[in-house]
Amino acid sequence: MKPPKFDYHAPKTVDEALALLTRYDGEAKILAGGQSLMPLLNFRLSRPAALVDLNRIPTLAYIKEVDGSVRFGAMTRQRAIEFSPVVAKRLPLLTEATRWVGHLPIRTRGTIGGSIAHADPSAEYPAVLTALDGEVVARGPKGERVLKPRDFFQTYLTTNLAADEILTEVRLPATPAGAGFAFEEFSRRHGDFAIIGIAAVIVREGSRCTMARLATAGAGPIPVRLRAAEEILEREGLGDEAIARAAAKAQELVQPDGDIHASADYRRHLTGVLTGRAVKRALTKVAR
Secondary structure: OOOOOOEEEOOOOHHHHHHHHHHHOOOEEEEOOOOOHHHHHHOOOOOOOEEEEOOOOHHHOOEEEEOOEEEEEOOOEHHHHHOOHHHHHHOHHHHHHHOOOOOHHHHHHOEHHHHHHHOOOOOHHHHHHHHOOOEEEEEEOOEEEEEOHHHHEEEOOEEOOOOOOEEEEEEEEOOOOOOEEEEEEEOOOOOOOOOEEEEEEEEEEOOEEEEEEEEEEOOOOOOOEOHHHHHHHHHHOOOHHHHHHHHHHHHHHOOOOOOOOOOHHHHHHHHHHHHHHHHHHHOOOEOO
């Protein structure tokens, strides 16, 4: 199919892009990697008056360490993240999650900001952002806002971004050396959207768990932080029984919807299975 008619703009600065969004008063769409937007246009599920293409704004693509965190320009390609030595060392969970994203052509065009702003709850990057309790920076005519995942994600494909704002940066706290990490995902075929995914980071001292971070993909309208399951690990340790109890609690915490790919009960069951699997594998994969 062919997309509907629209105006096309390729600004060279963020200020130019913001001015265009203001001009179209909510009727423009931002084009980042286009891996989600272009199919929506071709099926005419989205009919914007204009596209504002961010691909010619060089200041929106970077990876840098700042004060114990790694910051990403919103237009940083997933392929750049996949092979970044900085990300591999400081955010190995993100490196692992990136390898689950679609296929090579998708990762070559797709961006970290585009994936998070699109807010598909089955996507890997929103789950990682939630597990690590990172931040996104939104810039609009009135200045910048810094948002945590709980304030950013609202429901399916919906965020707290205003129509005249652009997500400009993603900030993720660096993983402590020695922490364990894992991203477990189940899909019908590699590259398909996750039926369920689990992001896990575990910090241990001997048999004790001093910090656990668990978050879901595909288990509801937004990524879910499994706090009660984390608390079990932090309270009871990392033995098989504690991990089993945490996995069972994770299953109780989610309220997924059913669809043509999986029933709600099956997604709930998978949440428990993959939580246990992710925690156990995190104990074998240690950040450098």
